Amino acid sequence: MAELDIRPVPVLAEHNSPQPMRDGTVLRADVYRRAEGGPFPVLLIRTPYGEQMLRAGAPIVPAVDAGFAVVLQHCRGTGASDGGFVTFENEAADGVDTIEWCARQPWCDGAVAMCGPSYLGMVQLAAAARAPEALKAMVAIVTPADYHGGLAYRQGAFQLGQALGWHLLKTGQELAYRAARGQDIGADMRALAALMANPRAGYAHLPLREMPAVSHILPSWRTWLDHEQRDEYWAAVSYRDSRHLVTAAALHVGGWFDLFLGGTLDNFATLSQHAATERARRGQRLIVGPWTHADRTGVAGELHFGPQASEQAIRLEQVQLGFLRSAVQPGSDEAEGPRVRLFVMGDNAWRDEDEWPLARTRWTRWYLHGGGQLSPAAPPAGAPPSHYVHDPRNPVPTVGGPILMASGAGGLSWLPGPRDQRAVESRPDVLSFTSEPLTADLEATGPLTVTLHAATSAADTDFTAKLVDVWPDGRALSVTDGIVRARYRDGTGHPAPITAGEVCEYAIDLIATSQVFPAGHRIRVDIASSNFPCFDRNGGTGAPAASATDADLVVAEQTVCHDSDHPSYITLPVIPRG
Numbered sequence: 001m002a003e004l005d006i007r008p009v010p011v012l013a014e015h016n017s018p019q020p021m022r023d024g025t026v027l028r029a030d031v032y033r034r035a036e037g038g039p040f041p042v043l044l045i046r047t048p049y050g051e052q053m054l055r056a057g058a059p060i061v062p063a064v065d066a067g068f069a070v071v072l073q074h075c076r077g078t079g080a081s082d083g084g085f086v087t088f089e090n091e092a093a094d095g096v097d098t099i100e101w102c103a104r105q106p107w108c109d110g111a112v113a114m115c116g117p118s119y120l121g122m123v124q125l126a127a128a129a130r131a132p133e134a135l136k137a138m139v140a141i142v143t144p145a146d147y148h149g150g151l152a153y154r155q156g157a158f159q160l161g162q163a164l165g166w167h168l169l170k171t172g173q174e175l176a177y178r179a180a181r182g183q184d185i186g187a188d189m190r191a192l193a194a195l196m197a198n199p200r201a202g203y204a205h206l207p208l209r210e211m212p213a214v215s216h217i218l219p220s221w222r223t224w225l226d227h228e229q230r231d232e233y234w235a236a237v238s239y240r241d242s243r244h245l246v247t248a249a250a251l252h253v254g255g256w257f258d259l260f261l262g263g264t265l266d267n268f269a270t271l272s273q274h275a276a277t278e279r280a281r282r283g284q285r286l287i288v289g290p291w292t293h294a295d296r297t298g299v300a301g302e303l304h305f306g307p308q309a310s311e312q313a314i315r316l317e318q319v320q321l322g323f324l325r326s327a328v329q330p331g332s333d334e335a336e337g338p339r340v341r342l343f344v345m346g347d348n349a350w351r352d353e354d355e356w357p358l359a360r361t362r363w364t365r366w367y368l369h370g371g372g373q374l375s376p377a378a379p380p381a382g383a384p385p386s387h388y389v390h391d392p393r394n395p396v397p398t399v400g401g402p403i404l405m406a407s408g409a410g411g412l413s414w415l416p417g418p419r420d421q422r423a424v425e426s427r428p429d430v431l432s433f434t435s436e437p438l439t440a441d442l443e444a445t446g447p448l449t450v451t452l453h454a455a456t457s458a459a460d461t462d463f464t465a466k467l468v469d470v471w472p473d474g475r476a477l478s479v480t481d482g483i484v485r486a487r488y489r490d491g492t493g494h495p496a497p498i499t500a501g502e503v504c505e506y507a508i509d510l511i512a513t514s515q516v517f518p519a520g521h522r523i524r525v526d527i528a529s530s531n532f533p534c535f536d537r538n539g540g541t542g543a544p545a546a547s548a549t550d551a552d553l554v555v556a557e558q559t560v561c562h563d564s565d566h567p568s569y570i571t572l573p574v575i576p577r578g
Contacts, residue, residue: 010035011064016080019073019101021094027081029073029098032060039109041136041328042102043068045116046095046123048075048085050173059115059317066321069107073098075123078173085174087220088122088147088237095127103134110134111328115320117141117253118260118293122239125267128250129242131276137283137327137335139320141253142293144263145270146240148493151260152224155509156488156495157462158536158545161398161405161414162259164202167214167221168195168406174217188213199406203533209546225546230493243267244274249283249327249335251320255291256345256480257300257417259402262511264288265447268340269356283327283335286356287316288514289343292416293404301400301417302477306348314341314350344445346516357446361573366435366523368560368568374433374525383563388429388528390461392537392553395530399424400478401466402511403534418477421468421526425476431527431560434470442517446573448480448510450525453566455503458540458556461486464531465508467570468524469517476524482510483535487542497542503559503566510570525570527560 014031021027033040043063051074063070076094077085099112112134114124121143128135144150152159171192175185192213195202205211214221227233235241250271254264268286275281290298290305296316298309307313319337326336340353367379370386398405400419407414425432450465466481484506487495491507498504517523530537536545540554562568 009065019098021076021097025076025083027073027076027083027094027098028079029071031069031071032064033069033107034064038069038107040067040069040107041111041113042071042105042108043324044071044073044098044102044112044114045120046073046075046091046098046114047116047120048078048170049119050074050079059321062317062321066325068113068324071098071102085170087170087218087223088126091123092126092130092239095123096130096132099127099132099135111136111330113137113139113324113328115139115141115324118143122147125239125243125246128246128248129239131245131247135248137324138248138250139253139324140250140264140267142255142258142260142264143252143267144260145243145266146234146263147238148227148230148234150263150266153228154483154535155491156485157483157538158208158225158228159259159534160203160208160532160536161403161534163221163224164199164211164214164533165404165406167218168192168199171214171217172196188217196406200533206549207547208536222546225544228544228546229495243270244276246271246275247277247280249280249285249323251285251287251323251335251337253316253320254286254288255293255296256288256343256513257402258291258293259404260293261288261402262509265356265512272355279333282333284339285323285335285337286340287319288341289314290345292402295416301415301419303418305343305345308350309343309348342445342514344443344514344516346441346443346518357573358575361446361575364572364574365569366525366572368433368525368527368562370562372431372433374435374523379562379564379567381564385559385561385563386431387560388431388558390429390529390556390558392530392539392555395532395537396424396427396430396464396528398531398534401481401531401534405534418469418479421466421476421478422474425526429528433525433527435523437472437522438517438519440519441577442523442572443515443575443577444517444572445514445575447512448570448573450482450508450510450568450570452506452508452527452568453503453561454506454568455501455559455561456486456498456556457500457558458554459500460498460538460542461540461556461558462529462535462538463506463508463558464526464528465510465570466526467510467513468526469515470522470524472520479515480510480513481531482508483531484508485538495542503561529556529558
C-alpha cells in the first residue's frame with residue numbers, strides 16, 4: 001500500500017497588516033498565504049464583529065489549501081482598525097479600497113474574491129456595486145437586497161426583533177472599545193446588561209427612539225427609526241439601485257427560515273438579469289436550504305429535515321470554494337455548479353433548477369371564505385366579512401418564523417423556524433382559514449403573496465398573514481409569514497394615509513418557500529394585526545414608529561372581506577408533480 005503524502009503546507013501569517021483608505025484612515029487585517037509559490041488570488045473577508053469573531057468560521061485552512069491568500073479585515077472602527085464604526089456608511093468605499101490594496105500586493109495575482117454571511121455579505125455587495133476591476137467573485141450568504149425594505153423595515157413595519165438584537169451585540173462591542181480607551185462605561189454597561197438579561201422589557205419600551213443603552217451609543221438605532229420612509233439616507237447607503245453595475249460572479253446562499261431570504265432571492269434574480277456583463281449574469285448561482293439565519297444543520301424550529309439537509313451533507317464549504325476558485329481563473333467565463341439548488345421541504349430532498357422563480361409554476365389562488373374556510377373556489381357575491389378586535393397593548397406574540405431575535409430568559413418562542421401555532425390561533429384576534437384535507441400532494445415552490453381586502457376603525461394599522469401546514473395529528477406548523485403597515489401599502493416606501501372604515505387592498509409579501517403539503521395535510525392562512533416583538537406595534541394613530549408612546553396605542557376594529565367584489569386570497573406557486 002502506497003503511503004499518503006500529507007506534508008503540511010508552510011503558511012505565512014501576518015497580523016494587523018495595515019491598509020490605508022482614501023481618507024487616510026488605516027484599517028487592519030490578518031493575512032494568511034502559502035510560504036512558497038504564488039502569486040495567488042485573494043479571498044477577502046471583511047467583518048465588523050471584532051477580534052473574537054475575526055477567525056471564527058472563516059475557511060482559512062481550506063482556502064489556503066485551495067490556492068488562495070486569505071485576508072481577514074476588521075471593518076472601520078472595529079477590532080484593530082482605526083476610525084469610527086457607522087453602520088453601512090463606509091463599507092462601499094472601504095471595500096473598494098481594500099480590494100484594490102489586495103490586488104496591488106506582490107503575492108496577489110490580481111484577482112480578488114469575497115465571502116461571508118449577513119453583514120459580511122452586505123459589505124461584498126456594497127463594494128461590488130462600485131464595480132472594482134479586481135473583484136471577480138463573491139459568496140453572499142443570508143444577505144438582504146436593501147437596507148431599508150429588507151433589513152430595517154418590512155412593508156413599512158419596523159423589524160424590531162432583529163434590530164434590537166443586533167444593536168445589543170454591537171453596543172456591547174462598542175462599550176468594550178470605549179473601556180479599552182480608558183472611558184468610564186459603568187452606567188451604560190449596567191443598562192445594557194439589564195436589557196440583555198430581559199430583552200422583553202426592551203421590546204415593550206416606548207418610545208422606541210429612547211431605547212435604554214443602545215439609543216445613545218450606536219447612532220444607527222435612532223437613524224433607522226428617524227428614517228421610517230425610504231428617503232435620501234437609505235438611497236445613499238444602499239446598494240439596491242446600483243446592482244446593475246456589478247461585474248462579479250456570485251453564489252447566493254439562503255435559508256427558507258432566514259429573515260433575509262427575500263434579499264437572497266432578489267439579489268440572485270436581479271444580478272442574473274441586470275448585472276453589468278454577460279459573464280456576471282451567467283455567473284450567478286443560488287442555494288437555498290431548510291436553514292435559519294445562523295443555523296444550517298437541517299434542524300429548524302420543531303422539524304428535522306433529514307440527513308441530507310445540513311450544509312455538511314452537501315459539502316457547502318467545498319462548494320463555495322470550488323465556485324470561487326472557478327470564477328477567479330484567468331479567462332473563466334462560466335461559474336461552477338447548477339444555477340439553482342433548492343431543498344424541497346416535505347420531500348426533504350435537494351433539487352436542481354435553471355431559474356427562480358420556476359418557469360413551470362402554476363400561480364393558483366386559494367380564497368378565504370366565511371366560517372374559516374380556505375378553498376380554490378372563488379367567494380360568492382354578498383358574503384359577509386369576518387371581524388376581530390386588535391389591541392396593541394395585547395399584541396399577537398411571535399412564535400417561530402423567519403426571525404433573528406435576542407431571547408434572554410424564557411424566550412424559547414423566539415426560536416426561528418416552523419413552530420406550532422395552535423396557541424396563537426386560539427386567540428380571538430387571529431382569524432384562521434383552513435382547507436379540507438388534501439387528496440394529493442401539493443408542492444408550493446416560489447414567491448408567496450396574500451391579497452387582503454380589509455378595513456380598520458383606526459387611522460392606521462397592520463395586517464399580518466401566515467402560511468401554516470396543518471398535520472393530521474392537529475399540529476399547525478408555520479411555513480412563512482409577512483406583514484404590511486397600512487399607510488405603506490403601496491410599496492413605494494412613502495406613506496399614503498388610509499380612511500377609517502374604508503376597504504383597501506393589501507398585498508402582504510410572504511417572501512417564498514419550497515414546501516410540499518402531503519395528502520391528508522391541510523393548508524391554513526392566519527390573519528392578524530401584530531407579530532410582536534418580531535415587528536413593532538402599530539399604535540393606530542399613524543404616529544412614526546420612533547416616537548409612538550403608550551398614549552398612541554389605539555384599539556382597532558378590523559374587518560376582513562371575502563366576497564366576489566372584495567376577494568381575499570393567497571397565491572400559491574404550485575409546481576406540477578410527477
